[in-house]
Amino acid sequence: MASVISNPVGNMNSDRIKRKKKRKSLIKESQQNQSQNWKSEAQQQIYSSKLIQALSQVSLNSPSPSAPRGGRAVREAADRVLAVAAKGRTRWSRAILTSRIKLKFRKRKRARASPAVTAALVTGSNRAKKSRVSILRLKSKSLPAVQRKVKVLGGLVPGCRKQPLPVILEEATDYIAALEMQVRAMSALAELLSGGSAGSSSSAPPPSS
Amino acid sequence: MSSRRSRSRQSGSSRITDDQIRDLVTKLQQLLPEIRERRPDKESAARVLQETCNYIRNLHREVDDLSERLSELLTTTDTAQAAIIRNLLMQ
Numbered sequence: 001m002a003s004v005i006s007n008p009v010g011n012m013n014s015d016r017i018k019r020k021k022k023r024k025s026l027i028k029e030s031q032q033n034q035s036q037n038w039k040s041e042a043q044q045q046i047y048s049s050k051l052i053q054a055l056s057q058v059s060l061n062s063p064s065p066s067a068p069r070g071g072r073a074v075r076e077a078a079d080r081v082l083a084v085a086a087k088g089r090t091r092w093s094r095a096i097l098t099s100r101i102k103l104k105f106r107k108r109k110r111a112r113a114s115p116a117v118t119a120a121l122v123t124g125s126n127r128a129k130k131s132r133v134s135i136l137r138l139k140s141k142s143l144p145a146v147q148r149k150v151k152v153l154g155g156l157v158p159g160c161r162k163q164p165l166p167v168i169l170e171e172a173t174d175y176i177a178a179l180e181m182q183v184r185a186m187s188a189l190a191e192l193l194s195g196g197s198a199g200s201s202s203s204a205p206p207p208s209s
Numbered sequence: 210m211s212s213r214r215s216r217s218r219q220s221g222s223s224r225i226t227d228d229q230i231r232d233l234v235t236k237l238q239q240l241l242p243e244i245r246e247r248r249p250d251k252e253s254a255a256r257v258l259q260e261t262c263n264y265i266r267n268l269h270r271e272v273d274d275l276s277e278r279l280s281e282l283l284t285t286t287d288t289a290q291a292a293i294i295r296n297l298l299m300q
Binding site: 049052055070071072073074075078079143145146149150152153156157164165166169170172173175176177179180182183186187189190192193194 | 225229230233234236237240254255258259261262264265266268269271272273275276277278279280281282283284293297
């Protein structure tokens with residue numbers, strides 16, 4: 001009797017362990033697939049072509065650009081395309097896409113006030129004595145210096161103002177990689193426009209018929 | 210079970226372990242060009258956060274400068290669009 005009862009329990013345990021291992025490996029795989037590879041050449045080319053499409057729609061040649069000056073319009077278009085390239089998987093990309101709609105109805109003054117506040121916070125923390133805080137101490141999260149820096153970082157990454165620390169850190173890692181790709185793509189585009197128009201005809205290989 | 214719940218309520222996080230936080234900070238540190246080579250445990254968390262803020266601000270500034278440059282290039286050269294399309298087709 002006892003053996004009959006114990007056997008199914010033993011089988012269940014081994015099955016549960018196998019299922020757990022499979023689930024863990026699946027989760028790891030899905031995590032790897034979820035995060036974009038911002039360093040890949042393909043990703044940069046996708047971004048560049050989308051950016052060019054967006055820029056051609058931005059009316060830079062209007063006689064009097066009213067609120068957004070040319071550079072500002074380009075920056076907003078570049079950020080928007082970057083958020084689209086992220087496919088909405090990250091918080092910062094969703095925040096960029098939704099903030100454009102909000103800013104149209106909200107006054108611009110609030111957006112201008114926040115950079116001044118963050119600048120004051122940064123100078124204050126720089127002047128205070130920097131206490132050596134190891135990463136192990138980060139779990140306390142109650143030290144004022146660390147708290148302030150976390151708040152500043154949350155203000156820099158779009159959409160992370162009121163998020164807890166691990167969310168901010170995760171968003172920041174993805175955001176930094178995306179920004180680096182944005183810089184690479186835009187500088188390549190600028191090089192193309194400034195130097196390419198002159199030498200493109202000479203560098204083009206003639207099509208052999 | 211109840212002790213875990215009370216601990217999570219104390220720290221305010223949703224059952225994120227400290228090891229995970231440490232991993233995230235290390236991962237972040239790997240991205241920063243300034244302090245990439247140093248030993249991960251040697252850097253203080255405050256230093257990593259500060260460098261991250263500085264780096265993001267630098268990247269924002271670079272994007273702004275590039276945007277200005279691009280806007281000037283796009284408005285001054287009329288043949289810009291033709292050049293772009295030509296270059297894209299040739300790649």
